[in-house]
Amino acid sequence: MLRGVAGELGRAVAGDTGDAAGRELALRLEARLHYVDKHTRAGLSAAAARLDELERRPGGVPLDTPGERELACVLVHSAAVGDHRPAARVAAVCRAVLAREPASSEHVHSTVGMLVTCLCMADAVEDLPAWLSVAAGHARTERAGVAEAVIRAELAAVLLCSGRPAEAEEEVRRSVDLVDDLADDSLLPGMVLAPVLTAVHHPSGAERVLARYGAAPSVPPGFGACLQMLRARAAVEAGDADTALEYCLDAGRRFERAGWTATPVPWRPWAVEILAGRGRWPEARALAEQEVARARRWGAPTQLGRALRMLGELSAPARAGELLTEAVTVLDTAGDRTESDRAVRAVAAHRDRAADPGTGPLPRTPRAPAEPPRGDDPAGAPASAGRPGGDARPAPALTRSERRVATRAAQGRTNQEIAGDLAVSVRAVEKHLTGVYRKLGVSGRAALRRVWEGGSDRIA
DSSP, X not given: OHHHHHHXXXXXXXXXXXXXXXXXHHHHHHHHHHHHTTTSHHHHHHHHHHHHHHHXXXXXXXXXXXXXXXXXXXXXXXXXXXXXXXHHHHHHHHXXXXXXSOXXXXXXXXXXXXXXXXXXXXXXXXXXXXXXXXXXXXXXXXXXXXXXXXXXXXXXXXXXXXXXXHHHHHHHHHHHHHHHTOOOOOSHXXXXXXXXXXXXXXXXXXXXXHHHHTTOSOOOHHHHHHHHHHHHHHHHHTTOHHHHHHHHHXXXXXXXXXXXXXXXXXXXXXXXXXXXXXXXXXXXXXXXXXXXXXXXXXXXXXXXXXXXXXXXXXXXXXXXXXXXXXXXXXXXXXXXXXXXXXXXXXXXXXXXXXXXXXXXXXXXXXXXXXXXXXXXXXXXXXXXXXXXXXXXXXXXXXXXXXXXXXHHHHTTOOHHHHHHHHTOOHHXXXXXXXXXXXXXXXXXXXXXXXXXXXXXXXXX
């Protein structure tokens, strides 16, 4: 039904009736109909077909009016998540829209906000920080709480993709605080915040978003999948890898049911690392192979390089060297250098294993997953000597309080249990854990437990 109405509107627009106001209204209505239908495979295919029509025009996709840009944004987003266009073509349209679209708080209430997701997924965010900063300033001046909360979350995602995790954490904090103050029940802030919070260590923020939106009676499938990934992050933090895996796989099923081959939170890399951490190598390799195939079609360097690195770490030596070397080459053009550094370290580790046959073909256990939205490096934890992908500078030592908290967390105790044991607040425990994760270069309790079980004298 919706696709039929959208088609009628498209034919009306193509007729160019001469009534500028009527044509603009038709464009905006068509954009919204495609937006409503973007959670079905048929809807994604219809959007891609409509984008084909527009691209065949002599001047390409029309972008001169707000209505044309709104339609282009929803069509290109549907084509991206539905695997109907590669990253380079998606980024080209989005950049053209951005060059014509004034920075304002109003973009969050239109389909133009979708270009932020597309450019993050395409590893092409270089023009977004300044544009979003201006938009955030307008929202703050206008006292538009919903808009500012959304823009702060968008900016956090972009900063993560740019390799600026500390700034991203600050934007997330501001966004979460704004959401807490909202009387508005709009799902919009949560839809943008949920995938970002899977990448930034902000346990209370994740809890607050899940409390506000997690019990909603009906949410869009993509949002529901992102909430599952946020629950997976919480399970990882609690050291419950099995539950985290179930949430990841359920999110994947939700994304796939909607036809979203490319997703705001890359669920397969999460699942691969959890499976590998549980010693379930064949399942981990199968998912890693799928992720490499998907990332090759999409073509964004960060996602492809990460997928190649993960598969390389799970492969036998003969194939691992080829995959890891390709990962380094691909990531040389990535916007965020962190994943590139991780691939370089993986190559070095592979050479070490090859030089010492006694280590065997299996890689070391991967770290706990904490993938960023739209395909970047996790969790706001800075690079360090203790984390694959970090630099070679010595990591700072844990304080006595941090060691006490880290030891108990690695043993599987909850934050509440640790707080009671040490006679401190839960907030103090969270603060110490944040310091521990950063200093050790790990992204959650599962990875912390592996460090502890490995006998690290930095925790004991």
